[in-house]
Amino acid sequence: MEIKKLTKAEIDEGLTIEFVNKINLKMKSSPVMFKQGDESVLLLQCSKGFWVKTDDGYLKDEKGRLIVFDEKKCQIARARYLLIHGEEEKALEAEKLLxxxxxxxxxxxxIFKKNIEDIKQYKDPNSTYSLLVKAFESDMSEEERTFIQAKNQREIEGLPKMEKQYNALLSEFEKGNIEYLLAITGIEKRENPITFKFDNEDDMRIFKTVFSKSAMESMNYDTNKMFARLDVERKY
Structure with missing residues (x-):
């Protein structure tokens, strides 16, 4: 929700309208801090707002009913938590993402390795695959037998190339080139080139957080860590 005004006490804490209004509780609502110096607590959305969970369970009133906190209060509480613990939370999120x-x-x-092992079975007359094919050969038409034999032969001929590709990919994994492997295996596609608008405050915040000299030094210039942190930063 859009918050129009903060109290003087909230402003004195360092909170700003711009920062508070960037908080999206639908994306991530916990942990939160309702007061400076308080322990952080978790939120659980309900139909009228949010319930609050502490280490001792959900907060309840004197009649045992769950206390409902409104969205505005929770959004400010989330902003307060991030103001104090945001760096630590985002670093942990980036670690998990990597x-x-x-x-x-x-x-x-x-999966690639398993495909290679399966193809190797075609060459072994005593493999499970070969024995199964033999068992069902009598139920196959000549056309079906010819098709299977031709397919197997093509894959056997392509085996050296597959093994070479697998070994190259495995070598990249062992070197830690995860970003490269994400792209080449089609798991993720990285926008290329990555662009930042110098007149955009949020873009500059992200750029300084991830690609400033001190930030890159703290991540040992590890491309995998930098891009994981970049993707996390873009969610906040």
Missing amino acids: EKRKKLVWEKLE
């Missing part, structure tokens, strides 16, 4: 990407690339490589 680990997820590594997992996706590895799963893709495992």
Whole structure:
């Protein structure tokens, strides 16, 4: 929601209307801080606003009913949390995103490896695949047998090329070139070139956060970390 005004106390904390109105509770609503110095708590959206969950459970009134906090209060509470802990939250989000990407690339490589192993079975007359084909050969037409044999032969002939490609991709993974592998395997496509508008305040904030000299040094100039952080920053 768009908030029109902040209290003097909120402004004195460092909150601004621009910062508060960038908060999107539908995208990510927790953790939040309702007061400076308070422990952070979690939100759960309900039909009339948000319920609040602490380490001891959901906040309830004296009659045992869940207390509902309105959207404005929760949006400011989320902004307050990010003002204090935003850097730490975004760094952790970037870490998780990079680990997820590594997992996706590895799963893709495992599928590639499995395809190679399957094709190798075509050459082995005692493999499970070959024995199954033999078992069903009597039920196949001549056309079906010819088709399967031709297909298998094509894949056997292409095996050296597949193995070479797999080894090259595995080598890139071992070197840690995750961004390159995300693109070449089709998992993710990176906008190229990445552009920033110098007259756009948010673009400049993101650029300085990710690509300033001090930021890149803190990430050891690791391209994977930088792009993971870039994608996280663009969500805030």
